Amino acid sequence: MRDMSFYIHHLKTELRQVSTLEKAESSRRYFPEGFECLGVNAADIKQILKRFQTEYADLNAEQTLELTEAFLKEAKYNEEFLLAFALINKFVKRHYEDTLLARFEYWLEHYADNWSLVDDLCLKSIFNFLMARPHLIESMQHWALSKNPWCRRASCVVWVKFIKRKMGKQTYFLNTALVFKQCNLLLEDKNEFVQKGVGWLLKVTAIEHQAEVIRFIKENINRFTRPTLRYAIEKMDGETRKVMLQLS
Known part of the structure; x- marks a missing residue:
């Protein structure tokens, strides 16, 4: 297992690679002033998550929860928070206290x-x-x-x-x-x-x-x-x- 900063950097890079100004402007229509977003839609996040969990399938439930916590502490944009939450979804039914x-x-x-x-x-x-x-x-x-x-x-x-x-x-x-x-x-x-x-x-x-x-x-x-x-x-x-x- 690598350091958490490696995975966070990887996920942030993936988000920025698919972000667009058009998607950012579209998202801001639904939120009050001050909303910070990159311009990444739900389908993009789903694909990033799928690729990440395929590439790093060795991350177990506890490690993924640790990654989620670390990512949330660093997150700034709405899509970063959404992706951090999504990381644990495949584990929550059968793992954790x-x-x-x-x-x-x-x-x-x-x-x-x-x-x-x-x-x-x-x-x-x-x-x-x-x-x-x-x-x-x-x-x-x-x-x-x-x-x-x-x-x-x-x-x-x-x-x-x-x-x-x-x-x-x-x-x-x-x-x-x-x-x-x-x-x-x-x-x-x-x-x-x-x-x-x-x-x-x-x-x-x-x-x-x-x-x-x-x-x-x-x-x-x-x-x-x-x-x-x-x-x-x-x-x-x-x-x-x-x-x-x-x-x-």
């Missing part, structure tokens, strides 16, 4: 600085990690109390794939009481991306539990912003959406 969940929380609080990094980490690495550890799915409630808005957003996003989830021969159902408790904590959050996370979680919950979501909305209608309400009812039928919007 439950304590990795605490590392994910640390990464959210110290490295995630936009919605794409939050959502990527939650819907890929953390999702796969939890698929093999359903006993941990309800362990992120305290993320809603974080001082970091990106971690608070993650407390909602991390659950959107677990409202109803097939796991082998079993089907997992997330406790809706926890969903509404989480949304209740964050419903008046001042951060728009946390608000969007609340709306997203309610939207996917309504697919399986529409009556309960409608009841929650009615009980808290004066606390809902218009955008959060629209997001929460997005998948409901037209007549129901009309009635719900008239409440606010």
Whole structure:
């Protein structure tokens, strides 16, 4: 095994070789001012990762986690963070202790600085990690109390794939009481991306539990912003959406 700096330099070089100004400008349209990117899209990152893991197939799970940690400390651009997160994806189901969940929380609080990094980490690495550890799915409630808005957003996003989830021969159902408790904590959050996370979680919950979501909305209608309400009812039928919007 080589020094971590060798692998990091290799990955950074690969990213820069496929970056373009056009892709950078396209990415910046979706983010607030100050967003730093190289101009590398998701397909590029996937190919870089595939080549890297083929060329350095001898790196085991623990070494790859060490590389991820080292890369995150040096990363500056959005694509570097995305690639660092992606490195461990093939290992998270069958390797690592439950304590990795605490590392994910640390990464959210110290490295995630936009919605794409939050959502990527939650819907890929953390999702796969939890698929093999359903006993941990309800362990992120305290993320809603974080001082970091990106971690608070993650407390909602991390659950959107677990409202109803097939796991082998079993089907997992997330406790809706926890969903509404989480949304209740964050419903008046001042951060728009946390608000969007609340709306997203309610939207996917309504697919399986529409009556309960409608009841929650009615009980808290004066606390809902218009955008959060629209997001929460997005998948409901037209007549129901009309009635719900008239409440606010």
